Amino acid sequence: MADSPTPTPTPTPVPAADERDRPAPAAPEGPVDATALDEVVTFTSELIRIDTTNRGGGEGHERPAAEYVAERLAEVGLDPLLLEKSQGRTNVVARIEGADPTAEALLVHGHLDVVPADPDEWRVHPFSGEVSDGVVWGRGAVDMKDADAMVLALVRAWARAGVRPRRPVVLAFTADEEDTASFGSGFLAEQHADLFDGCTQSIGESGAFTFHPGDGRRIYPLAAGERGTGWMTLTAKGRAGHGSKINAANAVTRLTAAVTRIGEHRWPVRLTETVRAGLTELARVYGLPLPDLADPDPERLADSVDRLLALLGPAAELLAPTVRNSANPTMLDAGYKVNVIPGSATAQVDGRVLPGTEREFAATLDRLTGPDVGWEFLHHEIPLQAPVDSPTYATLREALLHFDPGAHVVPYCMSGGTDAKQFSRLGVENYGFMPLKLPEGFDYQAMFHGVDERVPVSALHFGVRVLDRAIRSL
Known part of the structure; x- marks a missing residue:
């Protein structure tokens, strides 16, 4: 697969402050x-x-x-x-x-x-x-x-x-x-x-739980998206042999090298509409200048996002896991005796994929695993995204603020599913x-x-x- 970045989506408009803060029509008494x-x-x-x-x-x-x-x-x-x-x-x-x-x-x-x-x-x-x-x-x-x-x-x-x-x-x-x-x-x-x-x-x-960043603010992350699930099995093939012999085709070595590359890979910033809206709202809550979140230059965008997250302090925890894809090695399985080099070795990796980045994710895994290690999805589920400028989002937001006035509701994307x-x-x-x-x-x-x-x-x-x-x- 071609290893080309996914275009950055068009920003989702966030209502102006006076629109956001205008009370929605009252629901009937409960x-x-x-x-x-x-x-x-x-x-x-x-x-x-x-x-x-x-x-x-x-x-x-x-x-x-x-x-x-x-x-x-x-x-x-x-x-x-x-x-x-x-x-x-x-x-x-x-x-x-x-x-x-x-x-x-x-x-x-x-x-x-x-x-x-x-x-x-x-x-x-x-x-x-x-x-x-x-x-x-x-x-x-x-x-x-x-x-x-x-x-x-x-x-x-x-x-x-x-x-x-x-x-x-x-x-x-x-x-x-x-x-x-x-x-x-x-x-x-x-x-x-x-x-x-x-x-x-x-x-x-x-979504909709109170997050306390430790500065007196109360933030309610309202989920309008989920990263996709990409649980993977990696399989390395090699030449079986005696543990005392030099073996340039050791399946365990091939597998662990691929696992290390995956674990150390720094995924690029890919902002979805939900995450961009969340960053915009948090910047407003904290009175921070908003960088260009639609910057087409990937390195400049990554620097801007990382700087904004650093300024947000603990509140950044809500969005930091979802500005990028991720792939975490979680399981290894190889061999049956210390003096026997096995002919194959396997690992499992927990991958999470943002909306619009599925092809890029797969191409990156192809490159990181290399020619000696194959991979396939053990369990694969799609990413999701819902609009944050919708009447539904506004109604959910109003219900929270009705019972906790003075709090802040922020769009976010769940890191899991x-x-x-x-x-x-x-x-x-x-x-x-x-x-x-x-x-x-x-x-x-x-x-x-x-x-x-x-x-x-x-x-x-x-x-x-x-x-x-x-x-x-x-």
């Missing part, structure tokens, strides 16, 4: 009551207690959590469907009719599986769901049984109050998001696309929006797949209220 606030905590705790560990390779069992969710929905008159590609890998889909039958439907999705957790490393048992000192503890507290619980509590509050959203809302609680999604959203998109008829937009995990990738194949445009108002010092991003995962009760209450306002205003 139905979120004391029962909903109690239920969101209970549901988070009880879902955590259901061990839905996904170990990859098809090993998982989400059905007990899916049945729990379906029961909570059926109790308020909904008709949830339990859908499986394989026994125990269960998904839940339900539909809420909207007040406007002509409106396009909104998909609200969250996953039921979690990554493994070693109890010996935790202060509390990761599947205890313990609620103490205003915090819910356990695996899935932020990724993402808290969000599942917020959605459950909200739709039950709507049912009690006799409230319907303007748009039809399709709920999807999925299996297998923490691996390939083939038993979850991938299966739903391929085999049950009819359940999502009319869905044009979705909200899903990871979510179920939105699979649903995008149905023509659904996604925003990462599962709101949490978090206290200073709470490292939300470290909770993902980390030890002592937990979520404040107050953050769950905030999330239910914001989701209600946002969804009913869309």
Whole structure:
């Protein structure tokens, strides 16, 4: 493949300050009551207690959590469907009719599986769901049984109050998001696309949490994009032989040389519309001069972006991972005896790809691996991007600022991926929006797949209220 840079996209216009700060029309008063606030905590705790560990390779069992969710929905008159590609890998889909039958439907999705957790490393048992000192503890507290619980509590509050959203809302609680999604959203998109008829937009995990840069500001990154997934297997072939003999065709040497080149490669800056808008907004928040983010000179652009990120301090963490592609070697496998040179060796690399750079990414890997090492995708998913100058983005932003005035909402692109990738194949445009108002010092991003995962009760209450306002205003 030709190793040519991808043209820099045309900048997305960011509304002027007076337009951004003008309040959106107020949503109707919400139905979120004391029962909903109690239920969101209970549901988070009880879902955590259901061990839905996904170990990859098809090993998982989400059905007990899916049945729990379906029961909570059926109790308020909904008709949830339990859908499986394989026994125990269960998904839940339900539909809420909207007040406007002509409106396009909104998909609200969250996953039921979690990554493994070693109890010996935790202060509390990761599947205890313990609620103490205003915090819910356990695996899935932020990724993402808290969000599942917020959605459950909200739709039950709507049912009690006799409230319907303007748009039809399709709920999807999925299996297998923490691996390939083939038993979850991938299966739903391929085999049950009819359940999502009319869905044009979705909200899903990871955006709209409070980020504290340590200077008194409160920033809410609102996800309007995701890097693509490029998990790769590298294979080096060589000449097998005795470990005591000089061997210029050693597969291990060839592989490790390629892995080193990949690990040390400095990827060029490639700004997507979402990231450019995020940099523009952060520069405004901090009162910094904005460099030319459409500079056609790649070295000059990289210097400008790196300087701006340095000036932003801790706030740069929100965007720095997504101004470039990345490829991180993660696994090596070679040989079976110390005095035997193997005839082949393999490695695995976690690649992440920005929208519009897929061909450049593949060409770069061809060059870095060289003639003696082949590579192929082990798992490949597309990058995503949604507009930040849309009415939907403005509505989500307004809902956050309504409940946290004085905060700042910033567009960002997720460095990883979510179920939105699979649903995008149905023509659904996604925003990462599962709101949490978090206290200073709470490292939300470290909770993902980390030890002592937990979520404040107050953050769950905030999330239910914001989701209600946002969804009913869309």
